[in-house]
Amino acid sequence: xxxxxxxxxxxxxxxxxxxxxxxxxxxxxxxxxxxxxxxxxxxxxxxxxxxxxxxxxxxxxxxxxxxxxxxxxxxxxxxxxxxxxxxxxxxxxxxxxxxxxxxxxxxxxxxxxxxxxxxxxxxxxxxxxxxxxxxxxxxxxxxxxxxxxxxxxxxxxxxxxxxxxxxxxxxxxxxxxxxxxxxxxxxxxxxxxxxxxxxxxxxxxxxxxxxxxxxxxxxxxxxxxxxxxxxxxxxxxxxxxxxxxxxxxxxxxxxxxxxxxxxxxxxxxxxxxxxxxxxxxxxxxxxxxxxxxxxxxxxxxxxxxxxxxxxxxxxxxxxxxxxxxxxxxxxxxxxxxxxxxxxxxxxxxxxxxxxxxxxxxxxxxxxxxxxxxxxxxxxxxxxxxxxxxxxxxxxxxxxxxxxxxxxxxxxxxxxxxxxxxxxxxxxxxxxxxxxxxxxxxxxxxxxxxxxxxxxxxxxxxxxxxxxxxxxxxxxxxxxxxxxxxxxxxxxxxxxxxxxxxxxxxxxxxxxxxxxxxxxxxxxxxxxxxxxxxxxxxxxxxxxxxxxxxxxxxxxxxxxxxxxxxxxxxxxxxxxxxxxxxxxxxxxxxxxxxxxxxxxxxxxxxxxxxxxxxxxxxxxxxxxxxxxxxxxxxxxxxxxxxxxxxxxxxxxxxxxxxxxxxxxxxxxxxxxxxxxxxxxxxxxxx
Numbered sequence: 114x115x116x117x118x119x120x121x122x123x124x125x126x127x128x129x130x131x132x133x134x135x136x137x138x139x140x141x142x143x144x145x146x147x148x149x150x151x152x153x154x155x156x157x158x159x160x161x162x163x164x165x166x167x168x169x170x171x172x173x174x175x176x177x178x179x180x181x182x183x184x185x186x187x188x189x190x191x192x193x194x195x196x197x198x199x200x201x202x203x204x205x206x207x208x209x210x211x212x213x214x215x216x217x218x219x220x221x222x223x224x225x226x227x228x229x230x231x232x233x234x235x236x237x238x239x240x241x242x243x244x245x246x247x248x249x250x251x252x253x254x255x256x257x258x259x260x261x262x263x264x265x266x267x268x269x270x271x272x273x274x275x276x277x278x279x280x281x282x283x284x285x286x287x288x289x290x291x292x293x294x295x296x297x298x299x300x301x302x303x304x305x306x307x308x309x310x311x312x313x314x315x316x317x318x319x320x321x322x323x324x325x326x327x328x329x330x331x332x333x334x335x336x337x338x339x340x341x342x343x344x345x346x347x348x349x350x351x352x353x354x355x356x357x358x359x360x361x362x363x364x365x366x367x368x369x370x371x372x373x374x375x376x377x378x379x380x381x382x383x384x385x386x387x388x389x390x391x392x393x394x395x396x397x398x399x400x401x402x403x404x405x406x407x408x409x410x411x412x413x414x415x416x417x418x419x420x421x422x423x424x425x426x427x428x429x430x431x432x433x434x435x436x437x438x439x440x441x442x443x444x445x446x447x448x449x450x451x452x453x454x455x456x457x458x459x460x461x462x463x464x465x466x467x468x469x470x471x472x473x474x475x476x477x478x479x480x481x482x483x484x485x486x487x488x489x490x491x492x493x494x495x496x497x498x499x500x501x502x503x504x505x506x507x508x509x510x511x512x513x514x515x516x517x518x519x520x521x522x523x524x525x526x527x528x529x530x531x532x533x534x535x536x537x538x539x540x541x542x543x544x545x546x547x548x549x550x551x552x553x554x555x556x557x558x559x560x561x562x563x564x565x566x567x568x569x570x571x572x573x574x575x576x577x578x579x580x581x582x583x584x585x586x587x588x589x590x591x592x593x594x595x596x597x598x599x600x601x602x603x604x605x606x607x608x609x610x611x612x613x614x615x616x617x618x619x620x621x622x623x624x625x626x627x628x629x630x631x632x633x634x635x636x637x638x639x640x641x642x643x644x645x646x647x648x649x650x651x652x653x654x655x656x657x658x659x660x661x662x663x664x665x666x667x668x669x670x671x672x673x674x675x676x677x678x679x680x681x682x683x684x685x686x687x688x689x690x691x692x693x694x695x696x697x698x699x700x701x702x703x704x705x706x707x708x709x710x711x712x713x714x715x716x717x718x719x720x721x722x723x724x725x726x727x728x729x730x731x732x733x734x735x736x737x738x739x740x741x742x743x744x745x746x747x748x749x750x751x752x753x754x755x756x757x758x759x760x761x762x763x764x765x766x767x768x769x770x771x772x773x774x775x776x777x778x779x780x781x782x783x784x785x786x787x788x789x790x791x792x793x794x795x796x797x798x
Contacts, residue, residue: 119173121183124148131186135173146635148185152216153236154178155300158228159219168219172232175242180219180232189217189232191580199231201277201301206574206581207565207608208273209235211266211297215580237290237297248289248296248350257355258390258615259294261362264347265383266296271376275338278304284346292559294616340379344369361386381482388480391613392530392537394680398437401651402674405659407626408667414445414452415624415672416460416518438527439467440674442550444519444624446596451508451516455501455598459518462497467524474528480539486526487609490545494520494597494607501598517599519548520607521564521622523676525614540614540680545607548596550672551628553637554612555619557645560637564608567595617645617679626671627662636661644677651677 123131123140130142139146159178166174171184205212216234237245248263267283274280279301282288290297344366351362365382368374402420406413418441423433443459445452470489505515528539544552549566565571569592570584584590595605627633643649655673662671
């Protein structure tokens with residue numbers, strides 16, 4: 114350990130002169146972008162090392178507990194046997210929007226004493242090496258809707274953190290950092306069981322006063338959690354909340370102090386207050402989408418919605434009600450003999466079912482809570498899954514010949530909420546994914562990946578067996594662990610989350626043709642501000658992103674659906690946003706660059722195979738419309754059949770959720786499937 118001036122090394126292992134002064138953005142020798150990876154030294158001894166110190170000849174201490182790795186070209190030290198202390202970080206990897214990740218350990222050897230300092234990445238530190246504001250620092254400047262949104266996120270973290278024995282992390286105000294809409298944690302603190310008779314240790318009182326006591330706990334056991342300590346922490350925040358929500362938050366505090374207070378009840382109260390505040394904001398959406406086979410492929414296995422073909426040919430025709438509310442990207446698996454069919458079947462099925470959900474939402478004045486919506490979305494995804502799986506069975510496809518598809522879907526659910534000024538859109542955005550297609554939320558200040566991939570590397574981390582960086586070195590690291598259509602719905606676990614649109618930004622959905630090699634993370638700044646200020650249209654951005662993917666990656670098909678979301682009351686004249694219903698919109702799409710199926714795939718899209726003895730002569734030109742109608746009706750029949758299969762499976766797996774779903778969207782019943790224990794697998798891409 115020394116205090117000498119440090120240089121940062123070029124990450125390019127082939128660079129002949131890799132040393133660069135700190136502050137440079139590119140390597141002076143080879144022009145490779147330099148990586149400034151700021152870490153959080155989570156161990157207590159790390160807090161005692163003064164700024165300016167160079168640890169292990171690689172970690173530059175730039176501020177208390179904030180270290181810069183000046184040798185990003187070298188793998189950090191990781192013990193062969195992973196310590197128990199880092200297991201919660203691994204198992205909470207799906208919460209990486211809020212929770213940091215383990216980077217490795219620094220070995221500190223002083224006076225014959227060896228200390229291992231835990232280093233965390235994906236931490237709430239900005240590009241200059243400074244901690245982003247704590248929730249207390251940002252509370253007074255935040256809007257009412259953002260204040261409630263932060264509270265709602267904290268409560269959503271309660272259960273997963275409690276299951277890992279680290280819920281105490283939510284009780285340290287300095288540990289809770291906020292980046293725009295998002296709540297982020299510096300680190301996790303392990304719970305220690307209290308024994309003072311009521312399940313709360315003496316240290317819990319210190320937590321409630323905002324005093325940081327790492328390693329202490331609040332509860333006797335995870336199944337006896339009390340919301341009273343959390344309410345005590347929130348109490349001072351509630352007293353200084355914005356006027357529109359102050360009284361309601363005080364009432365929620367009283368609910369939290371009740372002996373029988375439950376997380377679900379408090380979540381319902383917070384959700385109602387949240388969407389009431391969000392509904393008072395305007396919501397303007399503009400969407401564009403396109404898909405392209407890429408420079409190395411003749412056929413396109415991707416499908417997406419919407420594209421130019423989804424616009425009516427005649428401006429007098431009504432616009433599809435799904436436009437702006439629904440975005441889908443599907444990346445087919447199975448080659449040109451099936452992958453493109455699977456992706457198109459998924460899009461067709463989901464569009465049909467989401468349209469039914471939106472019709473029900475429009476007709477029902479009751480607010481559907483997030484848990485019910487998530488159950489509905491999981492159900493319709495399983496219906497689409499079974500539609501593809503049934504087609505595989507019909508075609509006799511086994512093992513790796515089975516066609517399938519990834520899914521990234523975004524649904525802006527336009528629930529109408531009563532506000533002092535009438536009714537407004539609830540601003541809810543649901544993200545559902547299966548596989549490794551991506552969704553990003555982009556503003557001029559940050560680019561946030563909204564979901565994790567369903568691949569072997571992620572599975573190893575979630576199982577607590579490996580750090581993500583280690584898992585990426587596995588031979589099948591990128592192989593999918595689940596995809597739509599490859600197996601029955603009992604094995605499918607869609608990942609679904611709810612966001613609130615309360616700031617201007619861009620929602621980007623894309624297949625891995627664009628997201629591979631961190632291309633989005635490297636290029637988002639070139640698009641965010643120009644689009645949000647009206648200097649670049651959404652349509653031009655989609656075309657540009659596909660061109661970028663073809664130039665920089667080029668090894669795969671690429672699909673991009675980009676939605677500009679505006680909630681501010683002022684907007685540039687160039688955007689020329691119109692209105693449709695309660696949500697202001699202006700729908701323009703880029704052309705679909707490839708929409709034709711390969712000849713080998715055309716028979717797979719027929720709903721019912723034709724027997725040899727039923728084969729008839731080719732239809733005359735004026736009869737072709739009848740063939741198309743028959744095919745459409747066959748597909749519709751298969752969708753309905755698949756829907757019954759998926760819903761009956763859900764009725765067994767989650768009977769309570771299924772009953773609530775039936776109350777709103779009744780379906781035909783069939784004998785249910787027997788439950789099957791999910792199994793882990795890897796699907797090659």
